[in-house]
Amino acid sequence: MAKNMNSVGLFLAISLIGCLITLSHQETAPCALKKYNTGLVCVCNSHYCDYLDDPTPSEEFVFAAVSSSKAGLRFATTHGQFNLYKKYYIFDHDQLLGRSMQAPAGGSAQIEVDREKRWQKTQGFTGSISDSIEHILQNFPKTLQKHIYQSFFTELGIGVDFMRNLGSGVGEHYLKNSNAIFGSWERGEQFAHALLQNLEKDPNERINCNTLLDQEHGDAPMIANTTNHNEVYKQPLFYTMGHFTKFIAGGSVRIAADNKNPDVDALAFLKPDNSVVVVILNRNSFSVDVGIQDTYRGAVLFKIPPKSIHTVLYV
Structure with missing residues (x-):
């Protein structure tokens, strides 16, 4: 497949042209949130517990982004496509639609994914x-x-x-x-x-x-x-752990995910079935625009909430 080499230009074009509003949702059974003064937990009992089917898409140029956050997202799932020249807003659990769109991102990060550069x-x-x-x-x-x-x-x-x-x-x-x-x-x-x-x-x-x-x-x-x-x-530790254990199968190979923003961590893996997993951690206390530029699939841009972790899945 041809590689898309114009990464910077495409990323900037996506940043400037429009937005795409997609509401995140749980694939299987959502978390039953319970609030403490120290944070939020999900309650499981004999009658109910939250679960998530693996939402990895099978079609090319389609992605699924699974998100968890300090404000209460727990494996919320957003679906979309590469190369639509749109921005995907991942809305936090406590965010209102209008306020989320009006609030400017406090920074940006571009993640260059190259599955030809491989490690162990x-x-x-x-x-x-x-x-x-x-x-x-x-x-x-x-x-x-x-x-x-x-x-x-x-x-x-x-x-x-x-x-x-x-x-x-x-x-x-x-x-x-x-x-x-x-x-x-x-x-x-x-x-x-x-x-x-x-x-x-x-x-x-x-x-x-x-x-x-x-x-x-x-x-x-x-x-x-x-x-x-x-x-x-x-x-929350259960979910931050799950962003790795659920989606990075044994036998996966770490691939290049170059990123120059020190407060946004990113790592990518190629699974045995040739699907890609990109884990993104926003440690900032503000929203960040994050672009993924994949040498095979092209570009996609997200606005991710503060204090959040995301696993982006695609083939």
Whole structure:
């Protein structure tokens, strides 16, 4: 396929011509948000838990962008096409349409994706269940235990590979001896930033952390309510982790994703099925215009909200 070499010109053209409003939505079952003074969590119980089908498109020049944010997006999905000379607005959970469009972006980033520049293959991501977690689970209804398992270790969930007795990893560094902070976006963001940096150096970087703990024994992607044994809470960390584990399959190859904005992190992978995954983390406290220029597919431009992470999927 011919490569599109006029990346800068195309990016500027998209920036100047029009906009495209697309409302994000959950593909399968949306998060049931619960607000704490320290942030937002998603509640799972015996009757309900949020899930997401993999929205990777099969058609060329079509993309799906999966988004999570501090304000409350949790795997919200936006669909669109490359090369429409439009800007896709990813609206935050607490944003009004008019206010979102009027507010100027505080910066911009252009990500140059080149699947011909390749590094090592990944081996996938693993998570651990300890004896203490199994003891916690014994006190919960069987249907909720099933939701917990499915949320981590199936395709409907975030697709973590199960393994015991892991060595050190990214999660251990940030969560060891940490008290649970309900809804802490900062902790999830720190985890994602560290993982992006480490994956750039070593695509076989491990995610090693307990999948589930109670609120008295440390932080984890999911916190169990051991007072009523009827609810568990998915932390922002669960979703920032899922932006990697759900969409970057074992055997994926890291490919070039050049980006000169130091406050917008980006990494790209080519999966075994030849689809592309681009993970983008906006650590700024303001919206940012982000353009993806792919040597095979052309260009697409987004306006992404502050404090947010996005996984862009296309073939």
